[in-house]
Amino acid sequence: MGELRLMKGNEAIAEAAVRAGCDGYFGYPITPQSEVLEYLMSVKPYETTGMVVLQAESEVSAINMCYGGAGCGKMVMTSSSSPGISLKMEGISYMAGAELPLLILNVVRGGPGLGTIQPSQCDYFQATKGGGHGDYRLYVLAPASVQEMADFAKLGFEMAYKYRTPVMILSDGIIGQMMEKVDLFDPIPRRTNEEIIKTCPWATTGKTANRERNIITSLDLDSAKQEKHVFDLDAKYKRMQAEDTRFERIMCDDAEYLLVAYGSSARICQKTVDVARAEGIKLGLLRPITLFPFPTDEISKLAGQVKGMLSVEMSLGQMVEDVRLAVNGKIPVEHYGRTGGMIHTPAEVLAALKSIIIGG
Amino acid sequence: MEMKDIIKPENLVFKKTSLFTEKPLSYCPGCGHGTVHRLILETIEEMGLQAETIGVAPVGCSVLAYEFMDIDMQQAAHGRAPALATAIKRLHPEKFVFTYQGDGDLAAIGTAETIHACNRGENIIIFFVNNGIYGMTGGQMAPTTLPGMKTSTSPFGRDTEIMGNPLKITELVAHLPGTYYVTRNAVHTPAAARKAKKAIQKAFEYQKLNKGLCFLEFVSNCNSGWKLPPVKSNEWMVENMFPYYPLGDIKVPSL
């Protein structure tokens, strides 16, 4: 048991990053996530744990600061919201290519373009299908509570180092802004330079006589070598799929119909399940916790049990494509959701289920 | 006298610095990049800083600088080297950190990163090789291309009415409070190279003081991009580049 506090999601993840032993945070203000940088500046971790906190001149610069820090083996983090994440995509692609650990928080707002500052889940494609250029994937976690914002900071860093890869926490304006009780884990000390040299033998920590020089790069002009590098990345992504796919089953055991939803939308859908059950509809909810790797096998299994699935997302329907791939035509799969910063209610979801799936 | 009587340690007047790797340089013969590399590496070797230095390579002809320099290095996205170096230095304040960048990298796509690293007074060195052209991509116009100068994207010469003016970014960053030492050199003659090396030595010394960013421009040639033989390209540089980008110290520490 750690410490109980009432916090905003954005504050909880900032506090959790300090407690997880983060070495550096580099960010740029944008609504609805500016509290991350504001919180860090107010608690001054540079005076306590020694963590560096820097407001960069742009998201482009912030992500490249992360590249430099991560290249030294340091535990680094950045956060932004949709338009800023688009700017970070160059650096994210480079970091995926150079195999650098990173924690990125996206507190999604409605788009495209400057869009709206209200919550949305319209960046699923960007987070899970690339976003930046090249054959790469991110490990993507979708928190559904303030508690998970805190817990996933720690888990995210673990995954980032386990796989030497950028990890994205795909949150949204609801989770970022809402206040909930959060049980904060006990602080973990930052790793010493000696520990980093031991655990990250690849990092640029200064070329000593006892080893070859270390180079951090995403470049290989020899195409055969570059192909091998991409195959190696792919092997890593397959290992993620086998070892670290995460999901939550809610009332699935006897379900005849299934909602599939992540993050805020899963919170809303949980209420829909309660209301539907009270009406005698055997409804379950499958909540993907990792969006990549996607719980394909679990959804495929459930497709043999339920009569239809509704993917409920605050977007035009993006995850629904992955649900359909998992179901592979066995049963009907449809999408329902509000977008552009609008939030569906549990009643709207139930009505959609009845008209599109049960009655459809 | 026999050859073997001459080849003796006490007669050694010139050697390859041990911090060059065995990899042959990929630069065109006569290009200034190799000389600037050498001066930096000699300085690191002489000051005994191999284990203490972390370098950042750009995107440009020197993208493979890390192949030639036997020190820990990171390769940055085009223009972003000062952002990498900012974090490297802040997370490793005890290390010596430098970027090595061309004019397209530093003064076009990376202008924001350059100016803000300078303005924040990051305790790093920026080595800036200005050849007035995009060497790597085949000789397109750079932010530093001279008025009237022909490149593949200004085939009739740079028309400043249409294409804007060359950017004297070194003079610009000298105005910023975060820069500590700003100087412009060249490496086309032994005397110029000796001077340039002194500036490099000073920059590494200054980094120990933690007083701000050292910005070292090298006006250089690109014989391939300029379509001139090496000697001619140096002559052209002296006649045309030096008047626009005059050599000398621009900002010196008030000690």
Ligand SMILES: Cc1ncc(C[n+]2csc(CCOP(=O)(O)OP(=O)(O)O)c2C)c(N)n1
């Ligand atoms: C984002 C991005 N845009 C464009 C390029 C293509 N590119 C590679 S090197 C270069 C210009 C480099 O010129 P400069 O910095 O002057 O270096 P030089 O080769 O002259 O030493 C460009 C435009 C790239 N690699 N990345």
Ligand code: SF4
């Ligand atoms: S293209 Fe120009 S800058 Fe590049 S190596 Fe050749 S001479 Fe040097």
Ligand SMILES: [Mg+2]
């Ligand atoms: Mg150039």
